[in-house]
Amino acid sequence: MHSGQALRERFSLALARQGKCAxxxxxxxxxxxxxxxxxxxxxxxxxxxxxxxxxxxxxKATLRCNDRVLLDLSWWKREQSATFNYGKHLMSEKxxxxxxxxxxxxxxxxxxxxxxxxxxxxxxxxxxxMLSNQQDAEDVLQNTFLNAFKHIHDFEERSSxxxxxxxxxANEALMMIRKQRPETTLTDTSLEYDEGEDYSPVxxxxxxxxxxxxxLSSEARxxxxxxxxxxxxxxxxxxxxxxxxxxxxxxxxxxLNLSQTAVKTRLLRARLNLREQLSSYYGERLRxxxxxx
Amino acid sequence: xxxxxxxxxxxESLSDYIDGTLSEELCEEIxxxxxxxxxxxxxxxxxxxxxxxxxxTASEPATVPTNVRDRLFRSLNLEDYLKH
Numbered sequence: 001m002h003s004g005q006a007l008r009e010r011f012s013l014a015l016a017r018q019g020k021c022a023x024x025x026x027x028x029x030x031x032x033x034x035x036x037x038x039x040x041x042x043x044x045x046x047x048x049x050x051x052x053x054x055x056x057x058x059x060k061a062t063l064r065c066n067d068r069v070l071l072d073l074s075w076w077k078r079e080q081s082a083t084f085n086y087g088k089h090l091m092s093e094k095x096x097x098x099x100x101x102x103x104x105x106x107x108x109x110x111x112x113x114x115x116x117x118x119x120x121x122x123x124x125x126x127x128x129x130m131l132s133n134q135q136d137a138e139d140v141l142q143n144t145f146l147n148a149f150k151h152i153h154d155f156e157e158r159s160s161x162x163x164x165x166x167x168x169x170a171n172e173a174l175m176m177i178r179k180q181r182p183e184t185t186l187t188d189t190s191l192e193y194d195e196g197e198d199y200s201p202v203x204x205x206x207x208x209x210x211x212x213x214x215x216l217s218s219e220a221r222x223x224x225x226x227x228x229x230x231x232x233x234x235x236x237x238x239x240x241x242x243x244x245x246x247x248x249x250x251x252x253x254x255x256l257n258l259s260q261t262a263v264k265t266r267l268l269r270a271r272l273n274l275r276e277q278l279s280s281y282y283g284e285r286l287r288x289x290x291x292x293x
Numbered sequence: 294x295x296x297x298x299x300x301x302x303x304x305e306s307l308s309d310y311i312d313g314t315l316s317e318e319l320c321e322e323i324x325x326x327x328x329x330x331x332x333x334x335x336x337x338x339x340x341x342x343x344x345x346x347x348x349x350t351a352s353e354p355a356t357v358p359t360n361v362r363d364r365l366f367r368s369l370n371l372e373d374y375l376k377h
Contacts, residue, residue, distance in 0.1 A: 138361050146369065215346060275339055
């Protein structure tokens with residue numbers, strides 16, 4: 001089931017793409033779909049059922065990727081059109097084929113093959129982001145499904161199947177990092193996470209004005225990837241699940257067996273850490289541009 | 294509250310603020326603060342941009358290389374379900 005949280009991310013993203021968030025105010029904290037302006041065909045249909053008191057609680061709607069909708073953002077800006085983008089939460093069970101837990105538990109191989117096909121790509125991507133090594137990521141992928149096969153009877157459906165798989169994969173990835181730890185700790189202690197560490201910002205360069213093609217150039221993309229690798233692993237896994245894989249705070253807490261407060265704290269620290277790293281990189285790009293002018 | 298204490302207190306709410314999950318009241322408090330504090334204004338804008346950039350790169354579809362998928366299906370004894 002799609003949560004209001006997941007939906008909110010899509011709208012934030014769509015608005016940010018229009019360049020509004022960075023300069024004109026804060027992102028939508030409360031908004032409501034006023035009407036659909038334009039419907040596109042050929043993408044996933046995403047039935048949206050909003051919960052009571054959630055951000056978009058008043059309407060029930062069915063939207064497709066790239067539908068343009070009109071939002072009421074009265075506290076921020078009277079009305080704003082936005083593009084509904086639902087491409088990120090690839091582990092969503094609505095997008096993937098419906099799978100029968102009963103069939104999986106009864107040992108139905110065909111159903112298991114469908115499970116592997118539906119979820120192997122996001123699990124592999126998560127492992128690649130976490131470990132930055134193809135062989136290690138492949139090992140995590142295989143171990144995740146081997147363990148899922150072995151322990152499907154223990155799956156109590158308290159979380160979604162997707163979250164359960166992420167949980168197995170996250171454990172596998174963290175175990176792999178710990179096994180490799182003796183080699184890394186000798187040279188690099190920065191990957192240890194210290195709860196008490198001060199994460200106050202030290203870089204105050206405003207690089208938001210850099211053009212999009214520079215912010216997302218191939219060099220910048222590899223810098224974004226490298227920055228993730230410099231996060232302590234306990235922050236890295238939270239950031240990957242929440243911001244890259246699009247899990248909600250609740251799903252991330254289930255996947256990592258952490259409280260939601262701990263997830264929020266680690267997510268904030270991860271984001272602040274990445275901001276510092278990117279500020280160094282983009283600040284440099286900004287200086288290069290001023291020299292060239 | 295001193296200015297630096299205000300900055301520090303704002304920092305704790307930043308994720309919720311940029312995710313749009315903060316209460317309206319606290320949002321207004323943050324907006325009032327960043328209107329007067331240039332450093333915090335930059336931190337908010339660049340933090341939001343940081344998250345946006347990662348969201349933008351993550352929205353590209355995930356794929357598994359064919360040889361990795363083949364080995365995965367074989368390791369699970371599911372090779373009879375392999376189709377390309």
